[in-house]
Amino acid sequence: MSRFIDIAALEDIPRQGARLVKTALGCIAVFRTADDRVFALEDRCPHKGGPLSEGIVHGTSVTCPLHAWVFDLNTGQAQGADEGAVQTFAVQLTAGRVLLDATRLARRSAA
Amino acid sequence: MKQKLVVIGAGMASGRMLEALFEAGGNFDVTLFNAEPRGNYNRLMLSPVLSGEKTYDQIVTHDAAWYQAHGVDCRFGEPVVKIDRTNRIVTSNTGGVPYDALVIATGSAPFIVPVPGKDLPGVVAYRDLEDTNAMIAASKPGARAVVIGGGLLGLEAAAGMAARGAEVTVIHLMGHLMERQLDPAAGYLLQKDLERRGIRIHCKGATKAILGTDRVEAVLLEDGTVYPADLVCMAVGIRPEVRLANDAHLEVGRGITVDDQMRTSDPAIFALGECVEHDKQLFGLVAPLYDQAKVLAATLLGQQAAFKPVQTATKLKVTGVDLFSAGDFADAPGREDIVFRDPGRGVYKRLILEGDKLIGAVMYGDTADGAWFFDLIKQGKPITDQRDTLIFGPAFQGGAQTDPLAAVAALPPEAEICGCNGVCKGKIVTAIGGGATTLDAVRMATKASASCGTCTGLVEQVMALTLGDRFSANTNPPMCKCTDHTHEDVRRLIKSMGLKSIPAVMQELGWKTVGGCASCRPALNYYLIADWPTEYTDDRQSRFVNERNHGNIQKDGTYSVVPRMWGGVTTPAELRAIADAADRYAVPMVKVTGGQRIDLLGVKKEDLPAIWSDLNAAGMVSGHAYAKGLRTVKTCVGTEFCRFGTQDSTGLGIKLEKLLWGAWTPAKVKLGVSGCPRNCAEATCKDIGVVCVESGYEISVAGAAGMDVRETEFLCKVTTEAEVMEVIAAFTQLYRENARYLHRIYKWVAKVGLDWCRAQVEDPATRRALYDRFMLSQSVYQTDPWAELAAKPADWAPIADLTLRAAE
Ligand code: SRM
Ligand SMILES: Cc1cc2nc3c(=O)[nH]c(=O)nc-3n(C[C@H](O)[C@H](O)[C@H](O)COP(=O)(O)OP(=O)(O)OC[C@H]3O[C@@H](n4cnc5c(N)ncnc54)[C@H](O)[C@@H]3O)c2cc1C
Ligand code: SF4
Ligand code: FES
Numbered sequence: 001m002s003r004f005i006d007i008a009a010l011e012d013i014p015r016q017g018a019r020l021v022k023t024a025l026g027c028i029a030v031f032r033t034a035d036d037r038v039f040a041l042e043d044r045c046p047h048k049g050g051p052l053s054e055g056i057v058h059g060t061s062v063t064c065p066l067h068a069w070v071f072d073l074n075t076g077q078a079q080g081a082d083e084g085a086v087q088t089f090a091v092q093l094t095a096g097r098v099l100l101d102a103t104r105l106a107r108r109s110a111a
Numbered sequence: 112m113k114q115k116l117v118v119i120g121a122g123m124a125s126g127r128m129l130e131a132l133f134e135a136g137g138n139f140d141v142t143l144f145n146a147e148p149r150g151n152y153n154r155l156m157l158s159p160v161l162s163g164e165k166t167y168d169q170i171v172t173h174d175a176a177w178y179q180a181h182g183v184d185c186r187f188g189e190p191v192v193k194i195d196r197t198n199r200i201v202t203s204n205t206g207g208v209p210y211d212a213l214v215i216a217t218g219s220a221p222f223i224v225p226v227p228g229k230d231l232p233g234v235v236a237y238r239d240l241e242d243t244n245a246m247i248a249a250s251k252p253g254a255r256a257v258v259i260g261g262g263l264l265g266l267e268a269a270a271g272m273a274a275r276g277a278e279v280t281v282i283h284l285m286g287h288l289m290e291r292q293l294d295p296a297a298g299y300l301l302q303k304d305l306e307r308r309g310i311r312i313h314c315k316g317a318t319k320a321i322l323g324t325d326r327v328e329a330v331l332l333e334d335g336t337v338y339p340a341d342l343v344c345m346a347v348g349i350r351p352e353v354r355l356a357n358d359a360h361l362e363v364g365r366g367i368t369v370d371d372q373m374r375t376s377d378p379a380i381f382a383l384g385e386c387v388e389h390d391k392q393l394f395g396l397v398a399p400l401y402d403q404a405k406v407l408a409a410t411l412l413g414q415q416a417a418f419k420p421v422q423t424a425t426k427l428k429v430t431g432v433d434l435f436s437a438g439d440f441a442d443a444p445g446r447e448d449i450v451f452r453d454p455g456r457g458v459y460k461r462l463i464l465e466g467d468k469l470i471g472a473v474m475y476g477d478t479a480d481g482a483w484f485f486d487l488i489k490q491g492k493p494i495t496d497q498r499d500t501l502i503f504g505p506a507f508q509g510g511a512q513t514d515p516l517a518a519v520a521a522l523p524p525e526a527e528i529c530g531c532n533g534v535c536k537g538k539i540v541t542a543i544g545g546g547a548t549t550l551d552a553v554r555m556a557t558k559a560s561a562s563c564g565t566c567t568g569l570v571e572q573v574m575a576l577t578l579g580d581r582f583s584a585n586t587n588p589p590m591c592k593c594t595d596h597t598h599e600d601v602r603r604l605i606k607s608m609g610l611k612s613i614p615a616v617m618q619e620l621g622w623k624t625v626g627g628c629a630s631c632r633p634a635l636n637y638y639l640i641a642d643w644p645t646e647y648t649d650d651r652q653s654r655f656v657n658e659r660n661h662g663n664i665q666k667d668g669t670y671s672v673v674p675r676m677w678g679g680v681t682t683p684a685e686l687r688a689i690a691d692a693a694d695r696y697a698v699p700m701v702k703v704t705g706g707q708r709i710d711l712l713g714v715k716k717e718d719l720p721a722i723w724s725d726l727n728a729a730g731m732v733s734g735h736a737y738a739k740g741l742r743t744v745k746t747c748v749g750t751e752f753c754r755f756g757t758q759d760s761t762g763l764g765i766k767l768e769k770l771l772w773g774a775w776t777p778a779k780v781k782l783g784v785s786g787c788p789r790n791c792a793e794a795t796c797k798d799i800g801v802v803c804v805e806s807g808y809e810i811s812v813a814g815a816a817g818m819d820v821r822e823t824e825f826l827c828k829v830t831t832e833a834e835v836m837e838v839i840a841a842f843t844q845l846y847r848e849n850a851r852y853l854h855r856i857y858k859w860v861a862k863v864g865l866d867w868c869r870a871q872v873e874d875p876a877t878r879r880a881l882y883d884r885f886m887l888s889q890s891v892y893q894t895d896p897w898a899e900l901a902a903k904p905a906d907w908a909p910i911a912d913l914t915l916r917a918a919e
Contacts, residue, residue: 005913008910014651017652019909021912022914027909056653057626065656
């Protein structure tokens with residue numbers, strides 16, 4: 001079962017940018033692409049913990065600001081020669097509002 | 112005794128012939144006449160010169176040193192007027208020269224439509240550098256140009272002038288563009304593409320007259336349409352230049368008649384190039400002319416050789432338009448077509464089969480497989496087995512994967528890669544085996560991609576296949592994987608095509624990715640800021656994190672805060688404000704930097720707006736310690752306190768910092784001002800340094816003290832502070848307008864040469880214009896980003912806090 005929580009208006013996130021959501025498990029970066037798609041990924045690069053929310057967003061990828069690893073926003077997988085992945089979270093866009101799936105956050109924290 | 116060889120015409124064909132002759136060790140006394148006041152250059156490349164992608168210097172094929180090394184007596188700007196066959200003397204406008212052997216290589220003359228007004232000033236053809244320069248001069252933004260002729264040349268002229276901002280109309284007699292090379296469907300796609308670039312196309316248009324009193328004003332068509340014009344370019348065709356041969360009573364058909372050895376009807380006279388007719392055929396592309404050049408060189412050396420014309424393929428040299436045609440594609444009984452269309456992507460491919468053979472190919476939008484099809488046409492092998500998948504190209508033959516290199520890997524060694532120079536894949540592979548591991552070396556060894564350059568990509572693919580991991584693309588690689596253009600090309604095209612947004616650059620220059628990448632976006636953002644300061648709006652999302660957030664990101668995701676401390680001078684009040692801020696935001700470290708100011712390290716992102724606004728309140732602004740922009744101006748105490756000081760170095764440093772701060776530059780810029788040659792401000796290892804002396808100020812540039820350590824080089828000496836400021840602002844602007852992104856001043860100066868930079872800033876008019884452009888940009892960009900962003904603290908905090916909810 002998923003539980004979607006209203007986070008913000010789409011307009012609060014800059015195009016080709018991201019904003020942070022604080023959770024008990026750490027920060028989640030909510031990205032908005034140039035064509036208004038939204039994605040949510042854990043804000044911690046598997047390389048050395050760089051904040052992905054501060055990376056440059058291009059197409060449906062983001063480049064980590066610290067050492068330029070590139071991640072696919074769809075899957076959280078590192079691209080190219082680098083290996084690693086970040087967790088992704090389901091997001092929905094309804095009537096201009098961004099909703100984040102908090103199921104996993106709740107379950108984990110309950111465990 | 113040395114044979115006296117006289118050559119009339121220094122064009123593409125004769126240049127190649129002389130090269131072949133000297134390479135084979137031929138011992139001739141050569142006199143080379145040319146009507147144009149210059150030697151051999153790559154005529155094909157006039158189109159990139161017209162569009163602004165290349166300069167004339169870059170297309171010269173033989174320079175003065177080359178002629179001198181081979182003892183060529185150059186008679187440039189001396190048209191030959193007469194050939195005296197009986198006495199074996201050619202006469203130019205300055206006198207006569209005897210010959211043992213004579214080569215006529217006069218090329219062709221543009222055909223001028225015989226309509227009223229054809230001789231008005233402002234009517235040009237498209238053949239040489241003069242024509243090109245006339246079009247460049249006339250294509251100011253907003254100027255109107257009409258091109259008569261929608262063939263290869265006409266369209267290259269139109270695209271070039273349009274790239275410079277002119278409003279261009281093409282008038283074409285036939286029903287579709289380039290009808291000799293394209294079928295109607297491909298011609299239509301081409302027309303749409305050109306119209307999208309703002310070029311107006313009028314097909315089925317017959318020119319009736321060119322109107323104007325003192326110079327051209329308009330073009331009138333038979334159907335009554337009138338197009339206003341400041342310039343008219345006639346590109347309707349060429350005619351072999353045979354006047355000299357006619358006057359000398361050589362045998363002339365449409366061109367000068369030659370046999371397989373390139374000999375005319377007079378055994379002492381030879382001819383080659385566009386001026387000849389061989390076996391009833393004329394020539395208008397360079398590939399067969401280069402073959403003629405080899406044959407003629409051999410003939411002159413007394414060797415056996417015979418000229419056999421080869422098939423030619425055509426490509427249009429307009430950046431962003433991909434078009435290829437080869438072979439015969441006219442409709443005829445017994446021929447069949449295989450057609451592939453993808454209107455969404457603007458792709459069209461048509462193969463023409465006769466019996467079981469491929470005889471022609473026309474491709475638009477995606478021409479990657481052109482070489483492979485061309486090879487099948489030339490081989491004339493039956494293709495029955497491949498017919499089902501033929502149109503999808505070599506990647507699909509035998510179910511292979513779609514590997515970008517597959518098309519080239521599938522080519523046999525005899526497949527031609529470079530059409531202009533007739534270089535096959537095998538020859539390139541052999542050259543690479545022989546040690547040619549860079550593109551330049553391959554060009555040198557084989558001439559592949561050395562003429563029109565459209566096959567450069569293919570040559571590189573052959574290199575990649577042959578060298579594997581050892582292949583590294585040419586020394587000036589594309590900006591990034593999103594484009595095939597180099598930084599330099601992109602900078603030039605942004606200006607010449609008037610591109611004013613990142614999406615426009617990506618669209619017009621054919622970016623291969625959606626939205627670019629983290630490497631090209633910041634570069635493009637910078638180029639647009641530098642080139643269009645008042646029109647372009649900075650794109651924050653294309654900035655690297657440090658510039659987006661106006662602080663250096665630290666390894667733990669916090670930031671550093673460095674306020675400006677003009678010229679390294681501070682006050683007790685400023686120091687108190689810094690100390691208070693450090694306390695209030697629990698700053699983990701306060702450090703004096705190498706740039707004479709104070710760094711507050713480890714500030715949390717959410718605290719940035721507040722700490723900035725506290726520092727703003729004490730009169731301090733951002734120090735741009737994170738920027739590709741002006742960093743610091745380091746000073747020493749100078750005449751104010753020092754017993755050796757010759758000028759007020761501290762005061763001048765502060766003035767310079769106040770002049771330059773806020774300017775974005777290709778990479779960071781640091782200055783130093785020392786009060787005397789003891790140089791306590793280390794001015795001579797900065798990007799720009801000033802050393803004060805009794806008689807004035809010595810300005811030097813291009814120093815570095817980072818990964819490379821270099822002393823600055825002397826730029827110029829001036830006597831007043833005002834001049835220092837003007838020279839330095841002008842020099843900085845020169846750097847801003849010309850360097851590629853991330854190149855520090857020393858790297859850029861190494862490329863363009865200090866002499867060139869000096870010539871720009873020493874010329875008073877150029878210096879003033881650079882200074883004015885710098886100040887115009889400063890009027891927009893010299894603002895404190897901290898003040899601006901501190902006003903919107905909400906954007907810096909998390910957008911939502913789920914810590915409570917998730918834990919419930
Ligand atoms: C703070 C400072 C060190 C210090 O504590 O003194 C410093 C700190 C950094 N320097 Fe520096 N440099 C500092 C003076 C210098 C100097 C000395 C100078 O300016 O007199 C140099 C050599 C001079 C020169 O630039 O030629 C210097 C040459 C570099 C380089 C090498 C540049 C090069 O072209 O070779 C880098 C790397 C780069 O820019 O790519 C660099 C990069 C960095 C970065 C930005 C690394 C990064 O990308 O995160 C450091 C940021 C630390 C931070 O988090 O704030 N820093 N750096 C100095 C700040 C000066 C200021 O007030 O703005
Ligand atoms: C803008 C442009 C783009 C082109 N693009 C392509 C392309 O992409 N691919 C391709 O294959 N071909 C292209 N061509 C065609 C190609 O340039 C010609 O086929 C080639 O230059 C012909 O070589 P040539 O040596 O016969 O004549 P030219 O290169 O024209 O040289 C002839 C020289 O002889 C000189 N001359 C003439 N009369 C006299 C005289 N009486 N005395 C002394 N000197 C004289 C002329 O001034 C000229 O310099 C292009 C041509 C132009 C103009
Ligand atoms: S030298 Fe500069 S870049 Fe290197 S660790 Fe020190 S501050 Fe960082
Ligand atoms: S921390 Fe992300 S690339 Fe190094």
